[in-house]
Amino acid sequence: MKVALLGGTKGIGRALGRLLSERGHSLCLLGRNLAELEASAQDMQVRAGEPRSVPIAACDLHHPDGFADALAAASDKLGGLDTVIVTAALFATQEELESNIALTRDLVTVNFANTVVFCEEARKRLLRAGGGTLCVVSSVAGERGRKPVIIYGASKAGLSAYLEGLDHKFRAAGLKTVCVKPGFVKTGMTAGMAPPPFAGEPEGVAQDILKGIERGTPVVYTPGIWRYVMLAIRNLPRFVMRRISF
Amino acid sequence: MLSGWGRLPRPGKEIFSEDLRALSRNAVLSRGLGRSYGDSALPPPGHLEVATTTMAERILAFDESTGVLRAEAGLSLRELNRIFLPRCWFPPVTPGTQFVTMGGMVAADVHGKNHHVDGTFGAHVKSLVLRVADGRIVECSPSSEAELFWATVGGMGLTGHILEVEFKMHPIPSPWIFEERLRLPDVDALVAALKDSAADWPFTVGWLDCLGGGRAILNRGRWAAKDEAPASTPKPLGQISVPFELPNWVLNRWSMRVFNALTYHARGNVKGLINPEAFFYPLDKLLHWNRIYGHRGFIQYQCVLPNAGGARAFLELLRKHRAAAFLCVIKDCAEQGQGLLSFPLPGISIALDLAVDENTQGIVDHLNEAVVADGGRIYLAKDAFTRAEHFEAMEPRLDAWKAVRQSWDPDLKIRSAQSVRVFGDPS
Ligand SMILES: Cc1cc2nc3c(=O)[nH]c(=O)nc-3n(C[C@H](O)[C@H](O)[C@H](O)COP(=O)(O)OP(=O)(O)OC[C@H]3O[C@@H](n4cnc5c(N)ncnc54)[C@H](O)[C@@H]3O)c2cc1C
Numbered sequence: 003m004k005v006a007l008l009g010g011t012k013g014i015g016r017a018l019g020r021l022l023s024e025r026g027h028s029l030c031l032l033g034r035n036l037a038e039l040e041a042s043a044q045d046m047q048v049r050a051g052e053p054r055s056v057p058i059a060a061c062d063l064h065h066p067d068g069f070a071d072a073l074a075a076a077s078d079k080l081g082g083l084d085t086v087i088v089t090a091a092l093f094a095t096q097e098e099l100e101s102n103i104a105l106t107r108d109l110v111t112v113n114f115a116n117t118v119v120f121c122e123e124a125r126k127r128l129l130r131a132g133g134g135t136l137c138v139v140s141s142v143a144g145e146r147g148r149k150p151v152i153i154y155g156a157s158k159a160g161l162s163a164y165l166e167g168l169d170h171k172f173r174a175a176g177l178k179t180v181c182v183k184p185g186f187v188k189t190g191m192t193a194g195m196a197p198p199p200f201a202g203e204p205e206g207v208a209q210d211i212l213k214g215i216e217r218g219t220p221v222v223y224t225p226g227i228w229r230y231v232m233l234a235i236r237n238l239p240r241f242v243m244r245r246i247s248f
Numbered sequence: 249m250l251s252g253w254g255r256l257p258r259p260g261k262e263i264f265s266e267d268l269r270a271l272s273r274n275a276v277l278s279r280g281l282g283r284s285y286g287d288s289a290l291p292p293p294g295h296l297e298v299a300t301t302t303m304a305e306r307i308l309a310f311d312e313s314t315g316v317l318r319a320e321a322g323l324s325l326r327e328l329n330r331i332f333l334p335r336c337w338f339p340p341v342t343p344g345t346q347f348v349t350m351g352g353m354v355a356a357d358v359h360g361k362n363h364h365v366d367g368t369f370g371a372h373v374k375s376l377v378l379r380v381a382d383g384r385i386v387e388c389s390p391s392s393e394a395e396l397f398w399a400t401v402g403g404m405g406l407t408g409h410i411l412e413v414e415f416k417m418h419p420i421p422s423p424w425i426f427e428e429r430l431r432l433p434d435v436d437a438l439v440a441a442l443k444d445s446a447a448d449w450p451f452t453v454g455w456l457d458c459l460g461g462g463r464a465i466l467n468r469g470r471w472a473a474k475d476e477a478p479a480s481t482p483k484p485l486g487q488i489s490v491p492f493e494l495p496n497w498v499l500n501r502w503s504m505r506v507f508n509a510l511t512y513h514a515r516g517n518v519k520g521l522i523n524p525e526a527f528f529y530p531l532d533k534l535l536h537w538n539r540i541y542g543h544r545g546f547i548q549y550q551c552v553l554p555n556a557g558g559a560r561a562f563l564e565l566l567r568k569h570r571a572a573a574f575l576c577v578i579k580d581c582a583e584q585g586q587g588l589l590s591f592p593l594p595g596i597s598i599a600l601d602l603a604v605d606e607n608t609q610g611i612v613d614h615l616n617e618a619v620v621a622d623g624g625r626i627y628l629a630k631d632a633f634t635r636a637e638h639f640e641a642m643e644p645r646l647d648a649w650k651a652v653r654q655s656w657d658p659d660l661k662i663r664s665a666q667s668v669r670v671f672g673d674p675s
């Protein structure tokens with residue numbers, strides 16, 4: 003595969019980039035911090051074990067004007083592009099968001115509005131090239147409105163809905179959309195929180211994502227058990243959801 | 249609560265980040281994978297947080313032509329081996345577990361079964377990037393800021409937070425080990441066999457049954473040549489986990505005797521090819537094996553004695569104080585490294601696992617007095633009970649190390665529970 007990965011500097015994206023690289027795929031890292039991108043690219047290059055460079059290109063989810071250029075740069079460096087992956091996103095706790103309106107605006111913009119804009123650019127480019135895969139990490143937090151993740155969850159709910167629609171409309175034309183819904187994963191994003199039961203490791207989640215991409219699975223729950231947890235939560239009546247605190 | 253591998257808990261909490269520069273900024277202490285046994289990686293009284301490096305684990309450069317590798321301090325040895333063993337590269341020195349970080353290997357200046365050939369890990373380190381106490385980031389090496397470098401190698405994290413480590417990997421002829429195991433009657437025979445094997449075998453270690461009259465097994469190995477090794481790469485070994493803490497009574501004199509007898513008979517007199525993971529890290533098969541000691545926790549007492557005959561007297565002392573050591577590992581040590589607090593010195597290293605009880609402090613005191621009298625020293629990475637006065641008496645280099653530390657950290661901002669106990673730091 004020829005993959006552009008937005009978010010490969012940390013967490014799930016870093017683990018996925020390493021896995022892709024070890025499996026011999028060509029990879030270009032997109033992100034906002036060039037020094038961090040360079041260090042992560044170097045790491046993935048060494049892990050690849052063969053002389054293959056991992057190029058980088060600047061792309062900040064705060065600046066939608068740069069998205070088309072970033073994807074064009076990735077495509078140039080790899081000699082084409084058949085897969086675009088987005089793991090980048092912001093997280094903040096509900097308490098932080100409730101007391102900080104600027105942060106709320108930022109998070110909703112980055113996680114939803116600008117991610118959709120990025121995906122639109124990727125969609126057009128992939129379709130122009132005859133198809134491919136767009137894999138975007140959303141979250142189980144988008145499955146249901148829940149007290150601890152109202153705003154973050156809403157940004158992911160919107161993203162998941164968008165990705166579902168995209169998959170319905172464009173799969174026949176050759177664009178597969180893979181929407182990844184992780185449960186709790188031990189990364190920097192969750193570093194301050196106590197891990198619940200079935201917390202995942204980024205390496206395991208990366209393997210699930212790669213499998214999803216290879217098979218073209220429209221919705222990937224990871225770790226897998228979250229499929230059943232969310233099935234239960236989706237079916238809880240509203241009056242129950244109102245009482246519980248998760 | 250937080251503890252070392254010996255599970256003696258203290259108030260403490262780990263904080264994590266991929267960004268070590270940010271994480272270390274105001275940290276009182278760095279911590280790796282917590283495989284030091286005692287209180288080396290625990291915060292001093294009055295502080296709760298330690299900066300755990302395990303998320304900062306990128307390989308920043310590797311030069312195929314020289315083997316020089318640069319990595320962030322939290323890279324684990326297990327991950328390093330997973331990547332490089334199939335490519336016929338191996339770290340120059342490895343401790344007896346893969347669950348350690350590069351930062352921890354430098355801070356303890358670890359030694360392996362090849363100490364008599366290759367010295368400690370620090371001898372192969374080219375440079376370190378440190379966050380020092382005043383907030384600056386300093387690169388040090390044997391040729392620049394050399395004092396800081398040699399105070400950090402073996403300095404137990406007390407001279408600064410290690411952010412990056414650059415060291416030289418060893419090329420190996422194949423990813424397999426050729427090993428020989430020999431049964432021996434007693435400790436003297438074991439010590440003699442270790443010394444005899446040193447010239448021909450790069451890896452040697454001895455296991456001793458302290459409870460069953462001192463019978464022993466010598467284990468020696470070398471990298472298999474290309475033509476004697478299978479073409480395949482060794483498969484990563486699976487692990488099973490001790491799922492919960494066992495009751496204290498499970499490990500007692502009698503169960504230990506049975507275990508040792510089984511070990512002696514199962515592992516004697518063989519030779520052949522072996523997966524390096526099984527050779528170097530026999531205990532890693534059992535995750536959380538420290539839980540078998542139960543709620544009371546345990547320590548490993550490790551010392552090095554300059555004269556080989558000291559080993560027998562030392563074990564007699566152990567018997568006299570009725571200390572039941574489950575595991576006893578004996579290693580051959582050669583020249584002392586340049587790290588100012590580096591543990592090994594020429595002689596014999598003895599490591600004993602002891603369950604903790606009300607007599608432990610007394611036993612450690614007696615053993616330490618014998619070590620002082622012999623001109624040996626103890627290993628800080630394993631220690632939880634040594635008194636400051638004993639350590640001072642063992643360590644002629646202590647003042648030199650303290651002077652370097654003082655010059656980089658006059659207010660002793662960077663401290664550990666161990667540095668308060670052993671170096672008399674303010675708490
Ligand atoms: C089963 C087993 C076998 C072992 N065998 C051997 C052996 O054969 N030879 C040997 O030498 N040791 C051996 N050890 C000890 C082990 O190698 C050391 O304790 C090592 O330091 C552990 O590394 P860690 O990453 O777990 O560090 P930790 O235990 O987390 O920390 C150890 C020390 O290093 C410091 N430190 C860690 N990271 C940093 C950093 N980034 N910057 C500054 N300071 C830091 C800590 O402050 C602390 O003082 C063994 C341990 C076990 C459990």
Ligand SMILES: NC(=O)c1ccc[n+]([C@@H]2O[C@H](COP(=O)([O-])OP(=O)(O)OC[C@H]3O[C@@H](n4cnc5c(N)ncnc54)[C@H](OP(=O)(O)O)[C@@H]3O)[C@@H](O)[C@H]2O)c1
Pocket residue numbers: 008009010011012013014015033034035038061062063064089090091092093112139140141142143183184185186187188189190191192
């Ligand atoms: N961890 C979990 O428990 C969990 C659960 C469900 C869903 N998820 C989702 O999984 C994905 C990955 O999460 P993670 O835990 O791996 O997060 P993470 O460790 O915090 O990594 C986030 C990544 O996003 C990048 N990023 C953030 N803002 C950016 C911006 N404005 N422009 C470009 N890149 C930006 C970061 O790059 P920098 O290096 O520049 O900071 C980093 O690479 C996210 O979509 C997250 O919402 C995570």
